[in-house]
Amino acid sequence: MATGRPDDGKGARVMATADAGGAQVKSAVRTVELLEYFAGRPGMHSLAAVQEAVGYPKSSLYMLLRTLVELGWVETDATGTRYGIGVRALLVGTSYIDGDEVVAASRPTLDRLSDDTTETIHLARLDGTNVVYLATRQSQHYLRPFTRVGRRLPAHSTSLGKALLATHTDDQVRKLLPETLPALTEHTITDREQLIEELHAIREQGISVDREENTLGLRCFGVAIPYRTPARDAISCSVPVARLTPAHEQMIKDALFDARDRLTLATRRL
Known part of the structure; x- marks a missing residue:
């Protein structure tokens, strides 16, 4: 598995910016990059595998994953230790097609x-x-x-x-x-x-x-x-x-x- 942050194929990262100063909002960028990581890699993935790919500190990555699980954007397996894309991503994708x-x-x-x-x-x-x-x-x-x-x-x-x-x-x-x-x-x-x-x-x-x-x-x-x-x-x-x-x-x-x-x-x- 390649190391470094996942690329969406556009040659640029997600450019979420704050209203003041134009600085990237780190939590927003990491959230979207995580969702794109899972979207491009079907199946369930361990915390270690995700961390190796995206390069985030393991503690902050774990907290972000748990938040996304609670919101339905990421799902876990029966053991709660492996992660994959959640059903809410499907709802957004369907909305894009329908509209x-x-x-x-x-x-x-x-x-x-x-x-x-x-x-x-x-x-x-x-x-x-x-x-x-x-x-x-x-x-x-x-x-x-x-x-x-x-x-x-x-x-x-x-x-x-x-x-x-x-x-x-x-x-x-x-x-x-x-x-x-x-x-x-x-x-x-x-x-x-x-x-x-x-x-x-x-x-x-x-x-x-x-x-x-x-x-x-x-x-x-x-x-x-x-x-x-x-x-x-x-x-x-x-x-x-x-x-x-x-x-x-x-x-x-x-x-x-x-x-x-x-x-x-x-x-x-x-």
Whole structure:
């Protein structure tokens, strides 16, 4: 387990500030960082493991954890010695999805795209160096991928992320991503400059492709929704390589372009 404070993928810590002086409110920052630590690591964790990761003094960490347990943001196991994310975090996440205008506006288009392609459909948002899944429609086939709402994946390894990164300038991408990118599979692009070259092609073609770069055996196609510049949301279609034919691939691309145009109209006032 890596040491040091957990990173939310944005390249910056939570910037909670006091009204006077702009100084960070330490307890607020630590609280949010703890919740993000648990959100990014499913399951239960010992106090020692949490302390090793976040680096807080054990006594103050224990008191903070106990407070969060009492408030329902963190849960413990039967022994009371292991900690994980609590149910109140789910309530906040659900509230975010329920209140998001883009998610609401995209529902008819996602439904139609799912019917047209019969494959798994996703709507995701760029969050720092990651994409976060906001909505999904499951494939109608027995062999299908599964991605839950709220999941976070590296932008550079997904069609969704690459479609969104392509709406940024090369310099913006260089500031956002490190020179060496983590590999999720043997096909992941791990060199930032090589990724930037692919982003050039995506800008020209209007569509991105994940060629088993995030999950072996799975190819994904993505398009950004240009209601903002740079774009922050994208939609994708995922299909197992074993089921992908040239004709099916072209149909998916055509359906994604049609869905993009529909969502551009649906979100033009947002």
